[in-house]
Amino acid sequence: MAFVNDNFLNIPETYLFSEIARKVNTYKEENPSANIIRLGIGDVTRPLAPAVIKALHAAVDEMGDANTFRGYGPEQGYAFLRETIVAKDYTARGIDIAPDEVFVSDGAKSDTGNFGDILGPNNVIAVTDPVYPVYVDTNAMAGRAGKPTADGKWEKIVYLPCTKENNFIPELPETRPDVIYLCYPNNPTGTTLKKNELKQWVDYARANDVLILFDAAYEAFISEPDVPHSIYEIEGAREVAVEFRSFSKTAGFTGLRCGYTVVPKTVLVNSAEHGRVPLNRLWNRRQTTKFNGTAYIVQRAAEAIYSAEGQQQIKETIATYMNNAGIIRKGVEAKGLSAFGGVNAPYIWLKTPDGISSWQFFDRLLNEMNVVGTPGVGFGPHGEGYFRLTAFGSPAQTEEAMQRIANWKL
Numbered sequence: 001m002a003f004v005n006d007n008f009l010n011i012p013e014t015y016l017f018s019e020i021a022r023k024v025n026t027y028k029e030e031n032p033s034a035n036i037i038r039l040g041i042g043d044v045t046r047p048l049a050p051a052v053i054k055a056l057h058a059a060v061d062e063m064g065d066a067n068t069f070r071g072y073g074p075e076q077g078y079a080f081l082r083e084t085i086v087a088k089d090y091t092a093r094g095i096d097i098a099p100d101e102v103f104v105s106d107g108a109k110s111d112t113g114n115f116g117d118i119l120g121p122n123n124v125i126a127v128t129d130p131v132y133p134v135y136v137d138t139n140a141m142a143g144r145a146g147k148p149t150a151d152g153k154w155e156k157i158v159y160l161p162c163t164k165e166n167n168f169i170p171e172l173p174e175t176r177p178d179v180i181y182l183c184y185p186n187n188p189t190g191t192t193l194k195k196n197e198l199k200q201w202v203d204y205a206r207a208n209d210v211l212i213l214f215d216a217a218y219e220a221f222i223s224e225p226d227v228p229h230s231i232y233e234i235e236g237a238r239e240v241a242v243e244f245r246s247f248s249k250t251a252g253f254t255g256l257r258c259g260y261t262v263v264p265k266t267v268l269v270n271s272a273e274h275g276r277v278p279l280n281r282l283w284n285r286r287q288t289t290k291f292n293g294t295a296y297i298v299q300r301a302a303e304a305i306y307s308a309e310g311q312q313q314i315k316e317t318i319a320t321y322m323n324n325a326g327i328i329r330k331g332v333e334a335k336g337l338s339a340f341g342g343v344n345a346p347y348i349w350l351k352t353p354d355g356i357s358s359w360q361f362f363d364r365l366l367n368e369m370n371v372v373g374t375p376g377v378g379f380g381p382h383g384e385g386y387f388r389l390t391a392f393g394s395p396a397q398t399e400e401a402m403q404r405i406a407n408w409k410l
């Protein structure tokens with residue numbers, strides 16, 4: 001009989017958001033009449049923009065006509081989308097990225113998770129703590145994390161704590177890792193790095209020959225001018241950084257699935273046998289072998305986001321979510337709790353009252369107020385004592401949730 005990849009037996013049996021869904025479903029079965037408001041997983045609730053729907057319909061019609069039907073597309077994405085991405089997300093910001101450095105995919109979760117395929121098994125990985133669990137779990141699956149430790153960490157992972165004490169700005173690592181994951185605006189804390197702060201990381205990576213995997217899935221929510229939308233706004237980032245982008249939160253594509261990854265040809269990493277090699281070539285090889293591209297109709301839908309009407313429509317939706325974020329933050333603060341984020345990101349990160357752990361807060365909020373959030377400790381040990389609420393609910397549900405929290409006897 002075959003052997004399993006034992007690394008899978010080291011990771012928690014369920015993924016964080018699956019575990020939360022399981023708990024909520026159990027509660028719902030036991031309390032069928034409960035009116036539960038879900039501000040847990042960062043899943044959008046507003047429908048797709050009309051410009052996107054129009055593009056989808058048109059693309060579906062093309063697929064039904066022998067003259068315009070498309071079969072397999074380029075694994076890296078159609079040129080029409082890659083060129084639009086480059087023009088609107090990079091050239092328009094004065095950033096030098098070429099279409100063959102852009103790889104369209106079914107989302108940033110897959111890409112951040114899959115990227116480890118092209119990295120060696122002995123790389124030392126650094127993550128901020130708390131952190132989006134995909135980075136840690138996928139490295140654990142690949143054996144790069146070692147074994148779990150009693151304090152909720154992994155023996156080989158370098159953790160960079162982000163707490164209110166350091167204003168959620170991680171310090172540069174004391175020992176040099178090979179790879180650093182950064183996500184800004186940050187999931188889960190909703191906080192940001194300003195341009196001069198991100199520059200320190202790029203400078204560090206260049207000086208120490210470190211690869212930065214930069215997740216910019218939430219860049220569309222930035223409202224402050226000194227917060228970079230792309231790591232390539234920082235000089236030298238083209239040498240050391242890969243950037244992940246997603247249309248999930250930007251344009252409500254969580255169910256449609258589309259994102260992209262930028263791998264500049266100038267990012268060179270070490271090979272034991274071949275010296276310095278470009279990651280772009282390896283990612284291209286990985287994608288062409290394991291991925292057959294994102295659906296044509298979805299890529300046309302993504303292209304439509306960049307039209308003038310598409311831009312206006314998605315901006316309205318983002319404004320609605322950020323209005324929710326303001327309501328949540330105000331409500332949390334009115335309750336006497338410290339709240340962070342919610343200004344350049346759709347997440348509010350709150351400090352639970354002394355003596356109430358993340359999971360206790362989760363259970364009580366669900367049981368007593370029928371509101372779902374995400375326990376901070378699910379994102380890493382330094383998330384203990386924190387809790388995340390998302391701004392992706394409807395305005396009415398968000399108001400209602402905050403009303404319930406206002407009445408809550410904590």
Ligand code: MLT
Binds near residue numbers: 040042043109132
């Ligand atoms: C979250 O809630 O952190 C996100 O929805 C997760 C994701 O984008 O996969």
